[in-house]
Amino acid sequence: MSAGTKSSTTSSIRVAVVDDHPVFRLGMVALLSTLDGMEVAAQASSVAEALDVVDGDVDVVLMDLELGDGSGVDATRRLVERHPALRVLVVTMHEDDESLVASVRAGARGYLVKGADPGEVERAVRAVANGEVILGAAVAARAMSFMAASRRMEPTVFPELTDREREVLDLVARGYDNASISRRLVLSPKTVRNHVSNVLAKLGVPDRPAAIVRARDAGLGLDT
Structure with a gap:
């Protein structure tokens, strides 16, 4: 340099x-x-x-x-x-x-x-x-509130997921498609697809709708 x-x-x-x-x-x-x-x-x-x-x-x-x-x-x-x-x-x-x-x-x-x-x-x-x-x-202030809420749910909601996978699942449960998630989290579409695949595998669900049901039952994907 x-x-x-x-x-x-x-x-x-x-x-x-x-x-x-x-x-x-x-x-x-x-x-x-x-x-x-x-x-x-x-x-x-x-x-x-x-x-x-x-x-x-x-x-x-x-x-x-x-x-x-x-x-x-x-x-x-x-x-x-x-x-x-x-x-x-x-x-x-x-x-x-x-x-x-x-x-x-x-x-x-x-x-x-x-x-x-x-x-x-x-x-x-x-x-x-x-x-x-x-x-x-x-x-x-909004960002700190967002992260504080995320931390509060981490110990009890899907502990098998990483923080990023939990964020992706939350957005999936809110109805966002992969392209929208990619833009919101500033990730490549391929990275988002990989995270979604990992979430489905870790939750043991066959598809996206089933993951949404599981997520919403656990309190994710709900507007605060």
Whole structure:
């Protein structure tokens, strides 16, 4: 990785930009390169590239949620597992609660909607690098309520399922098809299909309608 023209110091924030849209990615790289105390350590356009170029020397990753070869949520989870000290700031077009919740649960420390002005971007990067969590107040309150409710039901509702499988089952029980679940959880359609297949197998049910019946009997898929 090139350090650019700036000299590397202990106070510099080393940033990686992960986005599959080259115009946005290069624009973000150009912006970050103008900020004092920051250097662009790497950039990537896919999950595979992100996993390859982001190492333990990177402080903050700016992560898009929709990448060409997969989900930024999955990329975030895998990077944070590899580098626990890494801070991920999601920068996305998605403003829905589900995308925010999925990102936070994967380990993201910040969530910024594309279209934020340069001052907001700089403030968010510095705050996340300093260990702060950057979320919009109203959205954050709803997200925390959502996750708290999810945690409360985990010990008793289908303990054989993973957290993600339980989320998928809940959306199945609400009547969402795989394409809708894919958009709401920012997962690839193939990943959603795999989760649904795993849920059916673990619950021992033959098809989706049977899984919906089981889920609703257990209290999933019901509006609160």
